Amino acid sequence: MSLTDIQYPSTARRIIHIDMDAFFASVEQRDHPELRGKPVAVGRDQARGVVAAASYEARVFGVRSAMPSVTARRQCPDLIFALPRFEVYRAVSAQIHEVFRRSTDLIEPLSLDEAYLDVTKACASGVTATEIAQAIRQGIKSETGLTASAGVSFNKFLAKLASDQDKPDGLTVITPRKGADFVASLPVARFNGVGPVTEAKMKKLGILTGADLREKSLTFLAEHFGSSAEHYHAISRGIDPRPVRPNRIRKSVGAENTFAEDLTDLDEAVARLAPIIAKVVKRCGEKDVAGRTVTLKIKFADFEQITRRMTLSAAIRDPATIMAVARELLVGEFPFRKGIRLLGVSMSGFEVRDSQDEAQLELF
Template sequence: MDEAEATIRKIIHVDMDAFYASVEQRDNPDLRGKPVAVGGSAARGVVAAASYEARAFGVRSALPSVTAKRRCPDLIFVKPRFDVYRAVSQQIHDVFAEHTDLIEPLSLDEAYLDVTENKQNIEFATEIATIIRARIKEVTGLNASAGISYCKFLAKIASDLNKPNGQAVITPKMGPAFVAELAVKKFHGVGPATAEKMQRLGIETGADLRDKSLTFLRDNFGKSGSWYYRISRGIDERPVQPNRERKSIGAEDTFAVDIFELEAAKAELLPLAEKVCRHAANKQISGRTVTLKVKYADFHQLTRSRSVSAPVRSSEEVLEIALNLLRELFPTPKGIRLLGVTLSSLQADESSPETSQMSLF
């Protein structure tokens, strides 16, 4: 960023490249250069992470293991080692802390950094990002990508532009034009169902979104309408929050074909429960409330929640509670287009010896 932009926030989004899989390939030379899936197995479960060699075959996180194996017959499944991932994450966090204390972790492998004022008094955020990525490589042997911008929304998008092992910058001058050309389905926070609704309303790009009035967006998207109005103009004033308290952990999926049968709906809940519990394990937290979200073909939406006295830690427990809530909705008079599972009433997982490190990612 140039001198004229010196008072504007300088935010970096750092995202490790295929983090879990890369750690496994680093620690086991036999896995290097081969398609690797962390989590699941050839027979059941879902993929937690995939190496870039596996991604070339269309293997992605949250993909059912059976489907992943079908797409890539030579796929190697590896059990996750969260204790190792957390230890590496701590090393990465220490690198961040060499430059700023304004670090907002999003998960084990990504975080926002506000380097507007930084400990080493480096003027350019792009230079800081380069130094951080090199330092991470030196300390961990792993590659990281980075996005640099004046706001969190664009920094996160920028970190994907030159993956793997690259970085990109979106300056304040570039921001509005960049957003205008961006497909709305690539907006962070716009899921498949929302993107589909936008397209039905004639909104394909950021420019289309910007052409809609605030009233129109609020009428069609509720509270989110104000957010879409701002980001379509490249405006995101959210600060980097180093002590952000997570209120819930959730996962959802929109289906290509509406679901009418209970058994089919049950099958879709399993990967959602596993994903939620995987994120909770990453953050060393558990919860006491499970919420089921259902969106029907006509976009009518409802939620059902149930709280229990003891913390829920396993995907089996989450799945059982969600299934009990789901059964109450069948038989269904209309097709289900989306299911979601959320864990809330969160607390530090006392079963973990590293509970005191919850501020880490």
């Protein structure tokens, strides 16, 4: 019996993954008609700036999130920079979530522009998950003027893969009979939970696609990937038992340092960020995660504490990019109103795999 012939229980979980298309850049193009159809980068056009998001017109030139602004300008001389307006993006995100709530209360936000929805209960009335996903996309378009891509499937792993399959403004459905074969055809780099370090390790072992991963035994995977073996063994077969968690705790990886003497010089403060970021990168590597949001923590000499953060449209964990973002956040506070006694950097905005065991469920 092939994997595509497996008969699943009739009880079905219906999961939708919604991912807004070039969210930050699309909001800027919506609000500034002169930017429509042009290559746009959200970020600061300066030597130490970082691209937070890029429009699809800019992506044609290789401009991408987390790229240094100077590199983006070199890639696309006609690139237009728009300063980030995170308060606007948060307001639009709230509108989008209102659209979600018309279909379900089981919403697991991953970031301002991305979320999982469990619409199993809504489908009990006879409407399909595909119809709900289409209605959500139409509602978002009608109320915000923005497009969203959606993936519909019987688990979170496949729904997320599906939403990325036909961007922008796409809708892809992966049914249980198609799930295993769909996974088999993809490069492992597309798999949520397989970061750059793991991808490189898999390639050395001859694992390039989902089909290659499926061929490896659980014993082999445990030998090379330790506690992650069961997860990789499952997703290579299109299996993901994680539930949609509306109250999911946003987890982060970070480090900080308290200084013997207060810092008042910008260059010295930037230099002190390097070892902190090195610890963060090491911890991200140990967990094999990358995050979209960089948060800078500053505690002043009088113990007043502030945080500043920047969210990118793609996950990162390389030290140079984290440093560029953290430096930009620190520069925004200079000249320092008081001496700095502590600096901290953390990464968040990534998914943490759920180790709970649940039965695999069927869609449709």
